[in-house]
Amino acid sequence: MSKRRNKVCGADVHRDLIVATIRDDDNLLFQNEFGTTHAELKRFRDWLVVNNCEQVAFEATGVYWLPIYDFLSPYIDTIVANPWKIKNIPKDKTDSKDSQWIASLCLNGQIKRSRILSKNERDLRTMTRARSGYVKTRTQFRNRIHKYLASNGIKLSSCISDIFGESGRYILGGLVEGWSIDTILDGIPSGRVRKKRDLIKAAIGSGLDEISRMLIKDTMDLLGHLETKVEAASQEVINKLQTKSKDLAIVMSIPGIGFVSGSVILAEIGDYHDFKTPEQLAKWCGLSPGENESAGKKRPCGITKQGSKYLRTMLVQIAHVVARKSNTKLSRFFQRLSKRKEYNVAITALARKLICLVYHLLINQELYQEEDCERRKSKPAKSDPTSSYSPEDQLEDKVAAIVDAFYHLKANGRKRSSDGSG
Numbered sequence: 513m514s515k516r517r518n519k520v521c522g523a524d525v526h527r528d529l530i531v532a533t534i535r536d537d538d539n540l541l542f543q544n545e546f547g548t549t550h551a552e553l554k555r556f557r558d559w560l561v562v563n564n565c566e567q568v569a570f571e572a573t574g575v576y577w578l579p580i581y582d583f584l585s586p587y588i589d590t591i592v593a594n595p596w597k598i599k600n601i602p603k604d605k606t607d608s609k610d611s612q613w614i615a616s617l618c619l620n621g622q623i624k625r626s627r628i629l630s631k632n633e634r635d636l637r638t639m640t641r642a643r644s645g646y647v648k649t650r651t652q653f654r655n656r657i658h659k660y661l662a663s664n665g666i667k668l669s670s671c672i673s674d675i676f677g678e679s680g681r682y683i684l685g686g687l688v689e690g691w692s693i694d695t696i697l698d699g700i701p702s703g704r705v706r707k708k709r710d711l712i713k714a715a716i717g718s719g720l721d722e723i724s725r726m727l728i729k730d731t732m733d734l735l736g737h738l739e740t741k742v743e744a745a746s747q748e749v750i751n752k753l754q755t756k757s758k759d760l761a762i763v764m765s766i767p768g769i770g771f772v773s774g775s776v777i778l779a780e781i782g783d784y785h786d787f788k789t790p791e792q793l794a795k796w797c798g799l800s801p802g803e804n805e806s807a808g809k810k811r812p813c814g815i816t817k818q819g820s821k822y823l824r825t826m827l828v829q830i831a832h833v834v835a836r837k838s839n840t841k842l843s844r845f846f847q848r849l850s851k852r853k854e855y856n857v858a859i860t861a862l863a864r865k866l867i868c869l870v871y872h873l874l875i876n877q878e879l880y881q882e883e884d885c886e887r888r889k890s891k892p893a894k895s896d897p898t899s900s901y902s903p904e905d906q907l908e909d910k911v912a913a914i915v916d917a918f919y920h921l922k923a924n925g926r927k928r929s930s931d932g933s934g
Contacts, residue, residue, distance in 0.1 A: 521560055522615030523570040524607045525577055530556060530570075531607040534563050535615040543608065548576065553583040560588055569618040571595040572626055581628065591618065592626045596818075627796070629782040636752045640779040641822060643745035643772075646738060653735045657684070660724045660731075664717075671711040679705040681732075683712070687720050688729045749775050758877070763870055765879040767842065768834040773826055777870060780823035784875065790868035798824050799864040815860060827863040835862060841882055842866070 519536040527548065534542040542563060546556040560568060568584055569591040570577060577592055584590045593614070600613045617623050629637065654676060661668055661675075668675050668683065675684065679702040686696035693716055700706045720728065753760055756778055763774040787793040794800050798819035804811045817824070835846040835858075845865065850858040873880055 516621050517566045517619055519564060519566055520615055520618040521563075521565045521568040522611045522613065522618055523568060523580075524610040524614065525570045525573045525580060526607075527574075527576055529607070530580070531611045532556065532559075532568075533608070533611040533615045534560075534565055535612070535619050537619075541612070543611070548579070550579075550583075553580060556580075557584055557587055560584070567591065567618055569593055569614050569623050571598065571614070578634075582631075591623050592628055593617075593623045594626050598623060627782075627786060632752070633779070633782040636749070637779040637782070639745055639749050639752060640776050643742060643749060644776070644822065646742045646745055650735060650738050650742060653731050653738065657728055657731050657735075660720075660728050664720050664724050666717060666720070667715045668712070671708050671715050672705060676735075678702065683716075684728065684732065687716070688725050688732070690719075690725065693719070746772075749779075753778070759874055762873050762877065762879060765881075766866070766869065766873070767837055767840055767880075767882075768830050773830055776822065776826045777867075780820045780826075781870075784871060787871065790871040793871045794864050794867050795819075797827065797864075797867055799827070799860065799867060823867075824863070827866055828859060830866060831859045831862040834866070835859065 519534065521532055521534045523530050523532040530546040530548060530552075532544055532546065544559060546552045546559075565588060567589045570580065570593070572592050572594060581590055581592060598614065598617055600610060614623075657675075658669065666687075668680070672680050672683075674680055679700050682699065682701060683696055686699070693713055696716070697706070697709050697712060700712075705712070753775055759778055760771075760774050763769055763777055764771065769777070781793070784793070787796065791800070795816070796819050798817040798821075799815055802813040802816045804813040831846075834840070834842045835850075837843045842862065842865070846858055846862045849861055853861070869880070872878075
């Protein structure tokens, strides 16, 4: 908590309305209402400055607090509070009373500041979340096509591993256009898939009805447009990560973490120097167990889930991947824990261990290395005894590989754009 102030302001923020109350040691109240347009926010800021307000506090209401924070923070000490931690008495709630309550807490230094990312960090986080949203919508469209095929008795996914690959898209295109089965089978681009001619013919059956052809065609068009958006969002994430290529290389050195998951981790964490210990970062992610004690008796409690749900979800997904790997230090940790704990509990513990590991590697600027891998390495070739390959050299090589991958991804993106493919 912060020190006590002489004059502060508490604001109750809504989409189109701000109710603000200024309070001082003598309990003098000044209350006013403002809109949320730029002109109204400027009037709000000037009102605070004229009244010599030392500090302003408001709840993090959706995304409505963002422009208010950007307007006020350069001119006055601004606190953004977690609404869950400054709740007022239930069933006694008005906008005026809420603003007075926030002002009272702020005056006495009883509001804990929420962690606010910088503008660049917020932009990167917005792009990674937008990309995740595009991918989720793409999955929904693909499932919709599976449903249309199944409703016509077409079991194409039982004989083709990916119906949205090159051969699968060709077959879907032929079905939509009403081609004959033999014409579709003869034109399949993959020789490996053509060998399944009889299975594909049996799976297609009598083809699609008119309504399904129209719906699948429309969905395929939307899917192609959405994949273009996914690629554009990925490219923007790459551009914004250029300054963090070294950190990205470090995170991606952990087994199970690729470019997408690594970029999400860096975007959601922001500046990892804000955390003093890995345990503090794990608690911020909502992966630490909660506390429940009464009358000296402690009861078991699950994780708090009070952090970024995007980061927590990504870490759990990575934990599932790591748990399936064979003979790694992290997978062995999961196997030992899963023998005495439930599967989901062990996965959550592995996710917590992963974020603590990420923190340690980033703070120390080290690459992840398996101890057993070092022991299993073959004897190195004879070389100059004075030369050595330090961890710093390994890290620089990893960064160079990441930057080189960025370049090739950009080049491939330009090539696909010139070919007109989505």
